[in-house]
Amino acid sequence: MSGIQRLLLTGVALICLYIVIRLKKKLLDLVLLLALVAAAVVFILWPDITTRLAEKLGVGRGADLVFYVSILIFWFVVLKLYARIRQLEKSFTQIIREDALKKASGPSSIEPDSK
Amino acid sequence: MPEFNHTVAKRVVVIPAYNESSVLTSVANSLLEKGYSIIIVDDGSNPSLSSHIQNLPVYYLRHRANLGQGAALQTGFDFAKKLNPDLVISFDADGQHDVNCIPSLIEPLLNNEADVVLGSRFLSEEKINIPFTKKVLLQIARGVNYLFSGLLLSDAHNGLRAFNRAALDKIIITENRMAHASEIIFEIKKHGLRFKEMPVVIAYTDYSKKKGQSSWDSIKILFDLILHKLFK
Numbered sequence: 244m245s246g247i248q249r250l251l252l253t254g255v256a257l258i259c260l261y262i263v264i265r266l267k268k269k270l271l272d273l274v275l276l277l278a279l280v281a282a283a284v285v286f287i288l289w290p291d292i293t294t295r296l297a298e299k300l301g302v303g304r305g306a307d308l309v310f311y312v313s314i315l316i317f318w319f320v321v322l323k324l325y326a327r328i329r330q331l332e333k334s335f336t337q338i339i340r341e342d343a344l345k346k347a348s349g350p351s352s353i354e355p356d357s358k
Numbered sequence: 359m360p361e362f363n364h365t366v367a368k369r370v371v372v373i374p375a376y377n378e379s380s381v382l383t384s385v386a387n388s389l390l391e392k393g394y395s396i397i398i399v400d401d402g403s404n405p406s407l408s409s410h411i412q413n414l415p416v417y418y419l420r421h422r423a424n425l426g427q428g429a430a431l432q433t434g435f436d437f438a439k440k441l442n443p444d445l446v447i448s449f450d451a452d453g454q455h456d457v458n459c460i461p462s463l464i465e466p467l468l469n470n471e472a473d474v475v476l477g478s479r480f481l482s483e484e485k486i487n488i489p490f491t492k493k494v495l496l497q498i499a500r501g502v503n504y505l506f507s508g509l510l511l512s513d514a515h516n517g518l519r520a521f522n523r524a525a526l527d528k529i530i531i532t533e534n535r536m537a538h539a540s541e542i543i544f545e546i547k548k549h550g551l552r553f554k555e556m557p558v559v560i561a562y563t564d565y566s567k568k569k570g571q572s573s574w575d576s577i578k579i580l581f582d583l584i585l586h587k588l589f590k
Contacts, residue, residue: 322588325585325589326589329585329589332534333532335423335425336425336429336534339402339421339422339423339425339429340421340429340432340433340436342421342422343399343419343420343421343422343433344419344433344436344437346419346420347417347418347419347437348417348418348419349416349417349418350415350416350417
């Protein structure tokens with residue numbers, strides 16, 4: 244096993260450990276993650292597989308194939324994150340709006356405080 | 359929730375405000391003089407705007423954090439519904455709108471010819487001095503709004519608008535930041551509301567230019583719009 248393989252495997256193992264701890268309950272996510280981890284380990288240990296796969300798909304080198312697929316996954320993650328942020332923003336807005344409506348002051352009521 | 363006595367609140371003006379100066383006070387005063395009820399939504403300004411409107415007979419709401427103009431407008435609309443108004447007008451806090459434009463703006467609502475009236479600076483006969491980049495960006499924004507909504511308007515992102523009660527109840531702004539201006543058009547289309555454009559005059563003062571949007575903001579708006587459509 245070469246140095247880079249050891250390094251990558253350690254990284255994959257650590258990320259896996261971290262996510263498993265966080266996602267103990269979400270079965271689907273866990274299954275997906277384990278599939279990804281398995282694929283990563285296989286490709287790290289037998290990098291030739293990516294090369295053969297790449298040739299079949301019309302990509303020059305295995306490393307390039309991994310690179311392209313990574314970009315796709317990266318885009319997917321970014322979109323998921325954006326959706327999440329918008330969801331958060333929605334709840335945040337709702338809380339702040341309710342608070343503002345509750346504390347509204349009017350011409351006939353007391354002076355607005357400067358909180 | 360506090361209860362308000364509001365027998366006169368038939369024409370309500372909503373002013374979203376963020377870090378405004380004493381210009382806000384004069385804007386509020388000019389509206390009060392004409393007998394409008396005013397809702398000022400302080401969008402998390404620091405320091406709070408309450409000092410500028412002290413002793414003024416206005417409704418004052420404050421977001422505890424800055425959310426954006428769209429969010430402030432919607433908060434103002436939600437509050438306006440409690441006042442049971444005949445019509446609601448959105449008005450900018452930076453003094454670029456003219457109170458005297460309101461009577462002609464709301465006329466189509468009073469005549470029941472429209473549910474929403476949008477102010478347009480390009481329909482105005484008076485020659486106004488719109489900065490060149492602003493002009494170009496507004497034309498692009500018009501096109502973008504048309505692409506997204508199918509409605510081609512003469513102006514885009516004009517903060518002076520009037521809504522009747524039906525429109526107020528139907529339109530819901532979810533875009534917290536500046537993309538709300540386009541979202542309102544989507545909402546008009548979605549609910550099949552009748553709309554009309556009326557000429558308004560925009561005063562480009564140094565203050566309002568400073569407070570206004572930069573060219574970079576328009577990229578952010580476009581981005582928000584795409585996300586809006588994507589995650590609908």
